[in-house]
Amino acid sequence: MATDCPSSDPVEISGSLSQLAQPLRVDVVTDVDSTSSLFVEWERLAGQRLFLAPRWLLTWWKHYRQNGSQLQIVTIRDDNGWLIGLAPWYRRHTWWGGDVIQLLGSGEVCSDYLSVLAKPGEEAHVVNALAQYLPQQFSEIDRLYFEGLDASDTVMHELARTMRDRQYEVKQLPQLDSYRLALPATWDEWVSQLSRSRRHRVRQLWRNQFETGKATIHIADQATLEQGFSILVDLHQKRRNQMGQRGCFASNRFHDFLQEAASEHLESAQLRLQWIELEGRPIAVELDLEEGDTLLHYCSGIATDCDYARPGWLGITAAIRYAIDSGKATFDFLRGDEGYKSHWRGQPVPMMNLEFVPPKFSARLRSQFRGSVRLAKQQAKRILQRPAKSEQTDGHSSD
DSSP: OOOOOOOOOOEEEEEEEETOOSSSEEEEEEOOOOTTTHHHHHHHTTTTTTGGGGHHHHHHHHOOOOOOOOEEEEEEEOOOEEEEEHHHHHHHHETTTTTEEEETTTTGGGOSSSOEEETTTTHHHHHHHHHHHHHHHHHHHEEEEEEEEETHHHHHHHHHHHHHHOOEEEEEEEOOOOEEEOOOOSEEEHHHOOOOHHHHHHHHIIIIIIITTTTEEOOOOOOTTOOOOOHHHHHHHHEEEHHOOOGGSSSHHHHHHHHHHHHHHHHHTOOOOOOOEEEEEEEEEEEEEEEEEEEEEEEEESSSSSSSGGGHHHHHHHHHHHHHHHTTEEEEEEEOOOOOHHHOOOOOEEEEEEEEEEEEEEHHHHHHHHHHHHHHHHHHHHHHHHHHHHHHHHHHHHH
């Protein structure tokens, strides 16, 4: 496979705007893999932001690339050739949306906190370079749609403001909140923050299950990863099907993506796949991802025939205890409005989607059509989804 292959001649962005103090070079890379120099630079720029790193996003691209879509990694370099910005995008075509630019990692995978990467202190340069580059090199694009963004993301807000100044139609669209739990220094301190009844139950569960040895915690390594992943698929699907839901692993693409991503992140020491056995039988499983001082709670499952043991409680409290004991500052429940997140003291983090529509007739016409469809869906949800949502929340809370 060829690597670091630009799709067109580089564009030199000079300091024509007051914010730009140096010439910048902008390229679109259409092919990159783990052996390329860009992979290493990209990892360095992403830092601890796991969902923005190439290990996650290029695995997503491998499994979710559709016919006719094309990688469009926009790189911004300073006059010394150093990478100071990167937009992890791809391009696809739909009959109703036209040509669309989206973020890698979008869709059912639910990658949270997606964004444009910018070296600290270079955010204004990166935003303005992109703002100049987009109309020049992506003039045929009908829409840029970015999902799973932190609503406080200053880079994306600044890009939205700059594109609005260039006559793009900019819409901030709703997205489910993420939930984060700020962790104290000790397990006992966290337990003491719970409600009185929940605090009593947690202590009782740990005393009766873990401290007696009836329940044991297992952590996947290279030898047991396949076993742990099979447990995850089995318990997740059984639980979701019991709740009348399809379950993530009903999608073969998702199954294959997460299986490979788990292997990749185990290799980089960023995976924690734990399962709990009660008297030798798996009853709870959690796939979490290590992101610096944060543990990302990505996917889980519980047995459906042992509610008496509260497998969901055992799984989540074991994961939180690990996070505290290993010195993490945050336990991130990620996106979704399931009730259990707030019950464990998670606090909402507003999320958003952004849509940019260029100032051309065909793009605006398609935008109006999408707006009408979106409104119809919202009205249908108000009528049909309330009971289903309530059932889902109750089901998670009972874990």
